Amino acid sequence: MKVLVAIKRVIDPYAKIRVKSDGTGVETSNMKMSMNPFCEIAVEEAIRLKEAGVADEVIVVSIGDSSVQETLRGALALGADRAIHIEAIPELEPLSVAKVLKQIMEREEPKLVLLGKQSIDTDNNQVAQMLSAITDRPQGTFASKLVASDTHVTVTREVDGGLETNRLEMPAIISTDLRLNEPRYASLPNIMKAKKKPMDLLKLEDLDVDVIRHQTILEVTPPVARSAGVMVATVDELVDKLKNDANVL
Template structure:
């Protein structure tokens, strides 16, 4: 079974985010970048499927400029077999990303597609759902457990009321949640081996996909600083401050 995993390069989750002076976006120059944490979980799950004898090939794909090749090499070091870099200088919206992935799927014909449920930079949580709609494939979102049984995927997903288990007929699309697994670290020997694994560069123009932007960012702003906490001497004083100052009562 071939597994296709989509990964995204984002600002490292432990880096301190700075908003541009003009409010047009987030400062990315001289910022540490890494693979989106939810994408790491998707890569890890694909590797575990191969270790279990279910998956036979893992292909990772990423969209962006030449810098995303570092993220793809990281995925190869973790255990992916080959990588596809869809090259573009544009920042794509979720619908455009889904259209690009649809074209890659038509060329690769994977039996399973794994994506992170969302990226930590835009938090859209839309690509998996849009991709399933465009390709008319069953989807399992927010997966916290995945079991492959023959031609079906059993997906346990987190919902408001607890857990829900779905049986999806393969080929299917699944988005990964935090509790699905704990990603591994790439060893030094595997990092060296990753440099020799195939990485194909595909110009986005060759896919004939409409990537026109349909959204406009009006302003990006940093959250307001939190006021320092206050000590109170009694419950009555606490209730008074909650009612008259915080106005939450």
């Protein structure tokens, strides 16, 4: 079984975010970048499927400029077999990303497609659902447990009322949640081996994809700074501040 994993390069989740002076976006120059945390979970799950003998090949794909190759090499160091870099500038909207992945799916014909449920930069949580819609494949979103075979995959997902378990026929599309697994660290020998693993380069023009933008960012602003907390001596003083200052009572 072939597994395709879509990953994204984002600002490191532990880095301090800075908004550009002109308010057009977030500053990425001289910022530490890393693989999206939810994508790391998707890569880890694909590798575990391969180690269990369920998957034969794990392919990682990412869209962006040449810098995403570093992220792809990181996924190869974790255990993926080969990578596909889709060269595209600027960043694509979720619908365009889904259309690009559809083209890759038609080329590679994977039985299972894994994606992080959302990226921590745009926070859209849309690609997996859109990809399922345009490919007419079953989807399991927010997966916290996954059991796969050649013919079907059982997905336990988190819903408002608790946990829901679904059985999906292959081929299927799954988006991963935080509780699915704990991603591993790449060892030095595997990092060296990753440099020799194949990486295909495709330009956006090579794919029959409509990338017309439907959204425009008007302005990006940092959150309002929080005021310092206040210590209170008694319960009555606390209630008074909640009622008269915070207006929450």
